[in-house]
Amino acid sequence: MLNIQDLHVRVGETEIIKGLSLSVPAGEVHAIMGPNGAGKSTLSYALAGRPGYEVTGGSITLDGEDLTALEPNERAAKGVFLSFQYPLEIPGVPGLTFLRTALNAQRKARGEDEVAAPAFLKLIREKAAALKIDFEMLKRPLNVGFSGGEKKRMEILQMAVLSPRFLILDETDSGLDIDALRIVSEGVNAMRSSDRAMLVITHYQRLLDYIRPDKVHVLAAGRIVASGGPELAQELERSGYDQYASAA
Amino acid sequence: MSLAAAIRTGEVAELPSRRDEDWRWTDLRGLLRAVPPASPPGDAAALAVGPFAVLAEDEVVFLNGRRLMGLDALTIEAGAPRVLALRFVSQAEGTAHHSDFALTLAPGAVLTLLESHESAGEAYVADSALDIRLGEGARLERIVLIDEAADAIAVDSAEVSLAPNAVFAQAVLTRGARRQRSQTRVRHPGGGARVRLDGLYLPAGARLADLTTEVLHQGVDGTTSQLTKGAVRGQARGVFQGRIVVEERADRTDARMGHHALILSERAEVDAKPELLIHADDVACAHGNTVGALDEEALFYAEQRGIPEAEARAMLTEAFLVEVVDRIEHAGARDVARAWVAEHLREEA
């Protein structure tokens, strides 16, 4: 599915990702943990194609196709979805309008028919109900004035509606209360399937109790410095990142 | 000095130039070496339907400066609310024309005026002058859609005078032209009269769109609320000149002016001059003026969700501008205006 080889990413004058290699096969969930400032969000932006995040070396492929040559919206149409650590506010554009525009743009890019308004509303009502999101909230400008937790929940709703193939969750658990964490995790787990893969960035073991990862990687100073099974997350919880300072 | 005078006399010296303070951003003198010849009558049979066709009960049409039927003046009597379309159509190439129209609302009359400036030609020079008088308690909502040719020069001027307790609401929407100005001057008597004076400009290419207004508060207890928003693309220019004068003794005036613009490309430009000239003591006045760019992070967020960049820009720009459209009271006209904005934002810059 996703294959990253010796990736280097520069932001402005600074190299943040320094030779990172990672591969996430279809059907698997990989967790990325690591200290603040390690480059986790930078990696997720580079995968999504954010302007200003310049890939200066290495490769990123999704099912063998080079992602770095594609625009962000083209990557999205190929199935890349990034749940933002800090979701943006979109003044003046109701959530419903935004999401329908996005869904139809993706479908058009894939040569599929647009979703008509009634079918779209049915889909979004169903997904919103599962995530316990009040439908009225979708009529408001997207994320404007929403609480941190509401924004995160809205990210997962968008993910559920857009039905991507490769999911990147950048600290989706931060800002969520205990009930919301469970609801959001259930939403994410519902999307696990043999033809999807996920990269879950988090600081906390608790999210991984809900979303069980197949592998855990430690990202420090722009590289993967350790990889292991779910037990690695528990070990990090106990001993922290100090042991990797020298490796980085 | 005016475009109308230049067309009437054929004298280029009559054209406003950058030396006139109010025209320094919209120079006409430097553009024309000679005043073009007068436009022919035009072919009424070739007229397309106007943008507000289905909404209006009656239609007044000026074709190349000539009214197709009836007189150049109209009085609306008190009674049931009326909806009138007023169309200025330029069916000309390289020629010039001028229209004059006077509209009077009798005391208590209620009118929605759906005005359009339409193009079926190119490189013409069009000027129109409107004289609007509102009697005591009359209400007028004027919605103006300006859709001139890219290489046209067009100026429209409205002189509006109000009696006490009259309500005048206006929204001018324009995509500009080679040079295009819409100017409105309101004599505000106070006395409970209310004015809303809104504008929206979205020029692209090499167009210039100019919205110029002046409100003279001459009596106590008058309110003016003004909101203008613009988005400029390509090498286009937007000009906003808003002046509110509160004369001596026009106490308890409440005047608010806002102008907010988005510059969407490196070569686009906005010139703004908001002015509040207050000569009375007891007033509530405020103005805000901002010029900025689209939020690049929000743009990336939309693209990440699959929306192509051009559509994401149009969507966010539309969301910014639509506040002006939402203030239009006439529901049908509001829908026409919203569709018009959406369409033109999605045209190539």
Ligand SMILES: Nc1ncnc2c1ncn2[C@@H]1O[C@H](COP(=O)(O)OP(=O)(O)OP(=O)(O)O)[C@@H](O)[C@H]1O
């Ligand atoms: N625009 C920028 N210019 C220069 N440096 C930047 C820029 N954006 C991020 N950085 C730096 O890149 C490094 C990695 O940041 P990143 O946001 O990827 O960290 P992170 O691992 O996601 O951290 P956190 O756990 O706090 O979310 C940081 O040192 C940060 O200051």
Ligand SMILES: [Mg+2]
């Ligand atoms: Mg981060």
